[in-house]
Amino acid sequence: NAGVTQTPKFRILKIGQSMTLQCTQDMNHNYMYWYRQDPGMGLKLIYYSVGAGITDKGEVPNGYNVSRSTTEDFPLRLELAAPSQTSVYFCASNKPQDTEAFFGQGTRLTVV
Amino acid sequence: QKEVEQNSGPLSVPEGAIASLNCTYSDRVSQSFFWYRQYSGKSPELIMSIYSNGDKEDGRFTAQLNKASQYVSLLIRDSQPSDSATYLCAVNPNQAGTALIFGKGTTLSVSS
Numbered sequence: 468n469a470g471v472t473q474t475p476k477f478r479i480l481k482i483g484q485s486m487t488l489q490c491t492q493d494m495n496h497n498y499m500y501w502y503r504q505d506p507g508m509g510l511k512l513i514y515y516s517v518g519a520g521i522t523d524k525g526e527v528p529n530g531y532n533v534s535r536s537t538t539e540d541f542p543l544r545l546e547l548a549a550p551s552q553t554s555v556y557f558c559a560s561n562k563p564q565d566t567e568a569f570f571g572q573g574t575r576l577t578v579v
Numbered sequence: 580q581k582e583v584e585q586n587s588g589p590l591s592v593p594e595g596a597i598a599s600l601n602c603t604y605s606d607r608v609s610q611s612f613f614w615y616r617q618y619s620g621k622s623p624e625l626i627m628s629i630y631s632n633g634d635k636e637d638g639r640f641t642a643q644l645n646k647a648s649q650y651v652s653l654l655i656r657d658s659q660p661s662d663s664a665t666y667l668c669a670v671n672p673n674q675a676g677t678a679l680i681f682g683k684g685t686t687l688s689v690s691s
Contacts, residue, residue, distance in 0.1 A: 500679065509667060509681050509683030512678055512679075515678040523678075559679075561679075567613065567625045570623050573622050
């Protein structure tokens with residue numbers, strides 16, 4: 468059972484480039500989340516989804532977009548990367564809402 | 580804005596001592612509470628969940644919940660150097676279509 472899988476694990480982007488962070492889960496979870504974690508800080512919610520076709524903004528959505536076309540996948544799109552988006556990105560999922568959230572291994576992104 | 584507050588620390592305790600980690604939350608209707616442990620460079624992992632007022636024990640860990648005071652805590656007995664990590668408190672606002680909210684985390688250092 469793979470759980471929550473994120474790709475890539477590491478990425479360096481140049482300012483202005485775009486990329487998609489992939490997240491997939493094989494646990495048939497309804498809820499999926501994207502968080503970012505800056506050095507020495509907690510988790511900040513970027514976007515979340517309560518099911519296929521439904522997404523909502525979190526605390527820090529600016530500069531990001533998401534889609535949820537299937538239960539399994541929840542990609543995060545960065546358009547026009549900026550140095551402020553240098554962070555570690557975590558994808559997580561749970562089902563139902565009040566149960567344990569499982570995290571992916573994280574994607575360490577550096578924008579230069 | 581729903582908030583989860585934690586003392587960022589660092590909290591330093593000697594090996595064998597009791598470590599006490601605290602968390603307060605702003606949303607009175609919250610029903611589900613979680614403690615995650617995060618080692619440096621790793622993703623968060625669940626160590627305790629608690630849903631009812633009172634104490635819940637699991638090995639060396641005890642979670643305590645007081646909904647009237649909007650307070651949840653984690654006690655770690657017989658602290659070990661391997662317990663050195665950042666501990667994240669997470670709250671489920673218990674409203675349909677909402678996401679888990681995380682505190683900034685408390686860094687615990689256990690010295691041998």
